[in-house]
Amino acid sequence: MRIALLTSLFFSLQLVAQSDRVKNFTKQLCSPEFHGRGYVNGGDSLAANYIAKTFQEIGLEALNGTYFQSFSFPVNTFPNKLEVKIGDKQLTPGVDFIVDAASGKGNGTMVFQTLGIYEMYTGKYSFSKLDKNKMFYFENIGYGGDTLTKVKENLEKIAKYAPVMEVVSTKLMWSVSGKAHNFPYIQIQETAFKNYFLSNSTVTFAIDAKIKNHTARNVIGYLPATKKAKKTIMITAHYDHLGRMGAATYFPGANDNASGNGMLISLAEKFKAKGLKNYNLLFVAFAGEEIGLYGSMYMASHPPIDLKNIQFLLNLDIMGSGEEGVTVVNATLFPEEFTRLENINKEKNYLPQIKKRGPAANSDHYFFTEAGVPAFYIYTLGPNKHYHDIYDTYEELSFSAFGNLSNLLEAFFREMK
Numbered sequence: 045m046r047i048a049l050l051t052s053l054f055f056s057l058q059l060v061a062q063s064d065r066v067k068n069f070t071k072q073l074c075s076p077e078f079h080g081r082g083y084v085n086g087g088d089s090l091a092a093n094y095i096a097k098t099f100q101e102i103g104l105e106a107l108n109g110t111y112f113q114s115f116s117f118p119v120n121t122f123p124n125k126l127e128v129k130i131g132d133k134q135l136t137p138g139v140d141f142i143v144d145a146a147s148g149k150g151n152g153t154m155v156f157q158t159l160g161i162y163e164m165y166t167g168k169y170s171f172s173k174l175d176k177n178k179m180f181y182f183e184n185i186g187y188g189g190d191t192l193t194k195v196k197e198n199l200e201k202i203a204k205y206a207p208v209m210e211v212v213s214t215k216l217m218w219s220v221s222g223k224a225h226n227f228p229y230i231q232i233q234e235t236a237f238k239n240y241f242l243s244n245s246t247v248t249f250a251i252d253a254k255i256k257n258h259t260a261r262n263v264i265g266y267l268p269a270t271k272k273a274k275k276t277i278m279i280t281a282h283y284d285h286l287g288r289m290g291a292a293t294y295f296p297g298a299n300d301n302a303s304g305n306g307m308l309i310s311l312a313e314k315f316k317a318k319g320l321k322n323y324n325l326l327f328v329a330f331a332g333e334e335i336g337l338y339g340s341m342y343m344a345s346h347p348p349i350d351l352k353n354i355q356f357l358l359n360l361d362i363m364g365s366g367e368e369g370v371t372v373v374n375a376t377l378f379p380e381e382f383t384r385l386e387n388i389n390k391e392k393n394y395l396p397q398i399k400k401r402g403p404a405a406n407s408d409h410y411f412f413t414e415a416g417v418p419a420f421y422i423y424t425l426g427p428n429k430h431y432h433d434i435y436d437t438y439e440e441l442s443f444s445a446f447g448n449l450s451n452l453l454e455a456f457f458r459e460m461k
């Protein structure tokens with residue numbers, strides 16, 4: 045009884061901590077209308093417009109007359125047909141199988157060819173000798189570490205010469221690529237595969253893939269300091285995700301990283317209500333992160349303000365949990381700032397723990413760090429392990445640390461010397 049009471053009290057506090065705008069905004073970014081904020085049906089562009097509109101509603105200003113910064117890159121997309129059938133049974137994309145991000149297009153009926161683990165590990169086989177009319181089948185089960193890496197590399201090579209079917213027992217995790225193999229590369233769940241294939245059915249596949257040159261946009265919102273200030277604080281979060289894999293399946297990218305955009309909006313609201321005296325603020329929603337940090341790489345080399353005038357950059361990516369606190373990347377590079385963050389947390393008891401981590405090239409702070417801009421990248425820790433899969437939905441976000449973390453970050457910048 046008491047637990048139930050405490051739980052409902054806890055939830056109502058969380059609701060207060062998160063404004064309606066932040067909630068609706070985060071939910072909307074995860075909706076099918078935004079197509080997984082990727083490269084099919086203009087998903088990332090719709091999201092960019094929506095973020096810019098929200099920046100404007102909050103009262104953030106355009107910078108140099110625009111909320112956008114455009115850049116282009118090639119991307120492999122799966123806009124249409126994406127089918128794997130075992131007998132009459134149509135497998136479900138994202139659940140039973142995925143295609144490799146760099147899968148080529150093609151269709152056919154599966155006739156097997158395969159190689160042993162020796163060839164797959166060493167690559168000592170001329171893969172060009174494989175029959176392009178047969179599917180290369182490999183059970184990639186039970187391998188780890190170096191072996192797994194080598195096998196994956198060689199499967200990618202084989203997809204240049206023949207269609208590939210890789211059977212796995214691990215979680216299906218998708219990504220996005222700027223390249224395409226000559227042939228389809230399908231990754232299938234062992235359970236889905238064995239259930240049906242043991243019945244001696246034929247396997248057919250039809251994969252439509254298309255490389256296109258894509259123009260994406262970083263979204264920028266500016267909030268000047270209440271006094272005239274030279275220095276600027278940047279707060280960033282990538283809004284792109286993986287998009288659609290075939291016409292019917294999309295990856296919502298709730299924790300990664302609609303949640304980070306929610307935190308961006310939450311901080312924008314707070315600083316709009318009460319500005320900083322000594323620092324301008326630049327809120328940036330980056331595009332093209334999942335394909336290789338393209339948006340932040342572009343902005344770090346085409347900065348809308350002088351990089352020397354950036355006092356500090358805070359990157360937010362995966363903000364949807366926090367039951368186990370947060371991790372701070374670059375903590376070891378900026379011990380003074382990290383101590384300040386820790387001290388505020390100790391005093392206010394906002395988070396159960398703040399973990400320290402060294403530099404890592406794992407999100408959009410990276411190219412700014414390389415360019416000499418002091419930066420933290422913060423992500424939440426908790427039981428939500430959905431990552432790059434169709435289960436990373438808005439409904440799975442606990443927002444456990446959201447309100448407290450937002451307060452902690454606000455205090456961190458208000459106390460910035």
Ligand SMILES: [Zn+2]
Nearest residue numbers: 300301361362
């Ligand atoms: Zn991310």
